[in-house]
Amino acid sequence: MAERGPYAKGVAKREEILTVALEHFARRGYDRASVREIARESGLSQAGLLHHFSSKQELFLEVIRRRDDRDGDPVNHRHLHSVDHLIAAVEHNVDEPGLVRLFVTMSAESVDEPSVARSFFESRYEWLRGELRADIRARQDAGEVSASLDADDLASLMVAAADGLQLQWLLQPEKVDMPRRLKTLWSLMTQSGSSTQSPE
Amino acid sequence: MAERGPYAKGVAKREEILTVALEHFARRGYDRASVREIARESGLSQAGLLHHFSSKQELFLEVIRRRDDRDGDPVNHRHLHSVDHLIAAVEHNVDEPGLVRLFVTMSAESVDEPSVARSFFESRYEWLRGELRADIRARQDAGEVSASLDADDLASLMVAAADGLQLQWLLQPEKVDMPRRLKTLWSLMTQSGSSTQSPE
DNA sequence: GTCTATATTTTGATAGAC
DNA sequence: GTCTATCAAAATATAGAC
Structure with missing residues (x-):
């Protein structure tokens, strides 16, 4: 199940982006948060980030889904x-x-x-x-x-x-x-x- | 205390703007709300509105103070x-x-x-x-x-x-x-x- | 996978005529 | 008091090179 080959890097970057984005959305709220800024803090250009998450809303949804899972069982969906x-x-x-x-x-x-x-x-x-x-x-x-x-x-x-x-x-x-x-x-x-x- | 003379119109317009703005802020939230849009719905240009309230934040604060008063005593500050x-x-x-x-x-x-x-x-x-x-x-x-x-x-x-x-x-x-x-x-x-x- | 460059839109605010 | 016109500054998203 562990990532291997060409995908490993992408997955790791994705995780990093999500971590940064979580902090950023938390601090600024959705509207005031800027994809550019999140990208910069993740060491990426805006376009680079949007390669992983095609829109701001998609990124946001991934962030809140992730936080929600953390509160429940880490493995599967919370029960x-x-x-x-x-x-x-x-x-x-x-x-x-x-x-x-x-x-x-x-x-x-x-x-x-x-x-x-x-x-x-x-x-x-x-x-x-x-x-x-x-x-x-x-x-x-x-x-x-x-x-x-x-x-x-x-x-x-x-x-x-x-x-x-x-x-x-x-x-x-x-x-x-x-x-x-x-x-x-x-x-x-x-x-x-x-x-x-x-x-x- | 009732308005008279050249101020009457301004006060009335102010009230109208506040009513529209209340609905608008309520529907969209602060960030997504647009002064232009509120002005349009009030039958004004953006510049026209900003004659009454010099900034978006000032308008917003006037709106929430007003709603708060309504819940308490209509006359003075709520007690x-x-x-x-x-x-x-x-x-x-x-x-x-x-x-x-x-x-x-x-x-x-x-x-x-x-x-x-x-x-x-x-x-x-x-x-x-x-x-x-x-x-x-x-x-x-x-x-x-x-x-x-x-x-x-x-x-x-x-x-x-x-x-x-x-x-x-x-x-x-x-x-x-x-x-x-x-x-x-x-x-x-x-x-x-x-x-x-x-x-x- | 990541970049630069750019298109497009929208915003808040100001200047100045009327 | 209200307008038109405009500025300056963001933003999201896309195109295309590497």
């Missing part, structure tokens, strides 16, 4: 997502402001129009809500979460809170403890509201 | 905000997808760099969290909300959920009932978790 995974992801995100910025910016921009990016985020959110809903339903069956609550609502709220916290955190990192607050939310869903968040 | 206001605002937003899109897009874009827009959103979020925190603390004193919970966390979570739900709603309006879900969240905070959302 299995749960409340625990979501919380773990948010904890991890504290160390990667660039990636968080990328997703906040890109998901927001995607609503502007029907586009490949919009389809990507639509299906991503639907998938994520579905995974969480299934996890929450299982926990309802286990008596961990009140069965009187709508699993759809809870799943959607967990995702929404994670997203909204990211935005607040990006604006004022020192004032917003994302993981702590998301855990607080989850504790509201699991406990009967009487006890507090577990110490630490 | 008093509470959980009830937040929920009411979200209920109202269901009828104004353009405005929601504007804020989602603009707040996300604002994190890209230090800018006037970023300062605006930073202080806006800080203000909003502060208002909600005060309201929640009052409710804790009244025994409505458990005193063992951190009012800061709850306030931040309410804002985060509202923002995150907006994004999900913009992507799939038919699948995301924003107000219902935000109310569900609030019920988790107020009740002991034992009872369900009020039947309605």
